[in-house]
Amino acid sequence: xxxxxxxxxxxxxxxxxxxxxxxxxxxxxxxxxxxxxxxxxxxxxxxxxxxxxxxxxxxxxxxxxxxxxxxxxxxxxxxxxxxxxxxxxxxxxxxxxxxxxxxxxxxxxxxxx
Amino acid sequence: xxxxxxxxxxxxxxxxxxxxxxxxxxxxxxxxxxxxxxxxxxxxxxxxxxxxxxxxxxxxxxxxxxxxxxxxxxxxxxxxxxxxxxxxxxxxxxxxxxxxxxxxxxxxxx
Numbered sequence: 001x002x003x004x005x006x007x008x009x010x011x012x013x014x015x016x017x018x019x020x021x022x023x024x025x026x027x028x029x030x031x032x033x034x035x036x037x038x039x040x041x042x043x044x045x046x047x048x049x050x051x052x053x054x055x056x057x058x059x060x061x062x063x064x065x066x067x068x069x070x071x072x073x074x075x076x077x078x079x080x081x082x083x084x085x086x087x088x089x090x091x092x093x094x095x096x097x098x099x100x101x102x103x104x105x106x107x108x109x110x111x112x113x
Numbered sequence: 114x115x116x117x118x119x120x121x122x123x124x125x126x127x128x129x130x131x132x133x134x135x136x137x138x139x140x141x142x143x144x145x146x147x148x149x150x151x152x153x154x155x156x157x158x159x160x161x162x163x164x165x166x167x168x169x170x171x172x173x174x175x176x177x178x179x180x181x182x183x184x185x186x187x188x189x190x191x192x193x194x195x196x197x198x199x200x201x202x203x204x205x206x207x208x209x210x211x212x213x214x215x216x217x218x219x220x221x222x223x
Contacts, residue, residue: 004155031209042201042213043156056209090155100144100163102211104155 006091006105014113015081021108023074023091032074033102034066035090043090043104049074081112119202119214127222132189134217136202145185146203146211147176156201160187189219197221 004025013019023032031050035043048056049068063085065077074091088109092102119136126132136145144163148156160171162178162185169176173190189196202214 006155040216042216045210048209050209088155092155100205101146101158101161103158104148107153107155109153 004091004093004103004105006089006108008108009106010109010111012111012113013078013081015083017081018077018079020078021076021089021091021110023076023105024072025093025103026072027093027095027103028071029093029095029103030071031094031096032068033092033094034064034074034076035092035104037088037090037107047076078110081110083112086111117202117204117212117214119217121217122215123218123220125220125222126192128192128194130192132192132196132219133186134188134200135184135186136214137184138204139183141182142185142204143182144205145176145178147174147185147187148201148203148213149198150201150216151198159200192219192221194221194223 007022033048034046036046037043045058046060047066052068052071063080067075088107090107091105094102117136117138146161147159149159150156159174160169160176165178165182166180167178175188177186179185197219199216199218201216203211206212
């Protein structure tokens with residue numbers, strides 16, 4: 001199994017809503033990542049979890065709150081988002097914390113209205 | 114910082130043609146990764162390179178790790194319609210980060 005599974009695939013939310021994005025991998029990878037991708041741009045790193053601990057936060061606003069319940073799961077909790085937060089949110093995992101050979105999920109297309 | 118300059122930004126080719134794209138950096142990289150992204154999907158890892166001078170193939174795709182460790186090339190031979198997408202190079206920046214090139218958008222006319 002070389003898949004990273006993200007749910008939901010699409011999400012529309014209002015600026016006062018609270019929602020969560022979910023990511024799951026069963027490759028035994030110990031590093032998991034959240035990336036944000038705007039149209040026609042490369043992915044931009046948001047958070048890194050290594051061995052279930054948050055190791056990198058790329059100065060992401062607090063309206064994005066990551067959570068790693070166990071080594072296979074990664075969540076991104078969303079609250080009070082702005083329309084400019086609309087983007088494709090990608091989860092990825094890699095075997096260790098060396099960031100090589102990261103495998104990406106299909107992403108969640110988020111629209112904030 | 115470690116920036117990756119990817120070129121060309123876009124390519125419009127005929128089916129059956131060969132494709133070449135490259136990625137350069139002002140800094141040395143120890144790993145080069147090439148990804149392909151199709152609309153509405155996440156990037157898919159195509160080839161990983163770990164050693165200067167390494168030449169690796171994956172079907173019709175061939176990638177090379179430049180001798181200077183500051184560049185990498187991706188070639189696609191005999192392009193077919195399903196090759197359409199955006200191709201990204203990427204390399205590690207620090208222990209846990211990947212930095213991406215700006216991407217090469219490939220369009221194929223049948």
